[in-house]
Amino acid sequence: MEQRSPSIRAEAVALMRRGVPNRVVAERFNIPRGTVGWWRSEDRRAHGEVFVKPTDCPRCTGRQPDQQAYSHLLGLYLGDGHIVSKRKQHHLSIYCNATQTGLIAEAERSMRRVMSEPSVSQRMKPGCVEVKSSSKHWVCLFPQHGPGKKHDRHIVLEPWQEDIVRAHPWEFIRGLIHSDGCRVTNWTTRVVGGEPKRYEYPRYFFTNKSDDIRQVCCDALDLVGVEWKITARAGNPFNISVARKESVALMDAHVGPKY
Incomplete structure (x- = not known):
């Protein structure tokens, strides 16, 4: 040197x-x-000092978190996110479709609003963008983290997480739908006056292999008065469907399609 x-x-x-x-x-x-x-x-x-990296982790500092941002980020994490927590590598990653730039920006914004100290970056991968924030304190905020895939382990919200979701259910639902769900337009035909007519109608889906994560989604939908039902694909009941006109209108007002 x-x-x-x-x-x-x-x-x-x-x-x-x-x-x-x-x-x-x-x-x-x-x-x-x-x-x-x-x-x-x-x-x-x-001087015999041990360096401790500064943190603004709400769980460790007692700082009041941005509850709206956290509720949204919790939905994104449960839907299509994961945490790496190793000795020299700690980060939260949310995977987004590369074409959905609005979703990518929202994910990054929620990460920064929940904790502003950690670095946040984007990494291109085939067909998607990894929105990544480096900090060992993400495991404090997402105690659902553990070894293996989320659908292979029990997922239960802590009481403090339930309080935040109850206070901000739409942010949580938007995170779930935008990470592991979709808004689609179905169609059917009916015979009217002897002539077949095509009718289109929108609906929302949330698809996840975890029984526990589907349940927290259903609980949040119940909170806001959205009617839902479980639908099976290939014999697997992994889909939550919202198709009733009034419920779809509520979802359009508060969630909307990915963008």
Whole structure:
């Protein structure tokens, strides 16, 4: 590593100990940020300090969370998200159709509103975009995390999560539908006056292999007065269908199609 003047290093370390960010110190002395970070690390080691990364995790700090954003993000996570939690790798990922730029933006916005400290990024994958936020504290906010696939383990909301969903059910439903559901237009024909006529009608589906996740979806739909029924495909009852005209109108007003 390039050697720097001891006086510059001492002054830089003094600024950092007063709370000046690494970036500002690096810019002030025209020094690479990596050098400044190394000086900070060496100074901590010399003083026997252990670095604890700052966090704004609501569960760890007692900070009041943005409940609307959290309810939406919880729906996205249960529908089509997962958490990686390893020794040197921690992140929450939500997978979105690459063509649905509105959904991608909403997922990123909800992540930032729930916790603003962690970095959030987008990563292109075949046919989809991974919206990813790096922090070990996502497991604090989503205690449903565990080994294996969600439909292979028991999924139960904590009481504090139930309170948030009851307070903001539409955000939760929108997260579920936009991650693992859809709005489609069905059609049928009827004979009127001896002539066949085509009729189209919209409906919503939520499809998930987890009995528990389908149940929390149904519970939320009940909260807002949406009528639903379970439909089977290939003998598997994995679909929740909303087809009644009044219920579809409610869903259109508060959820809408993916975009």
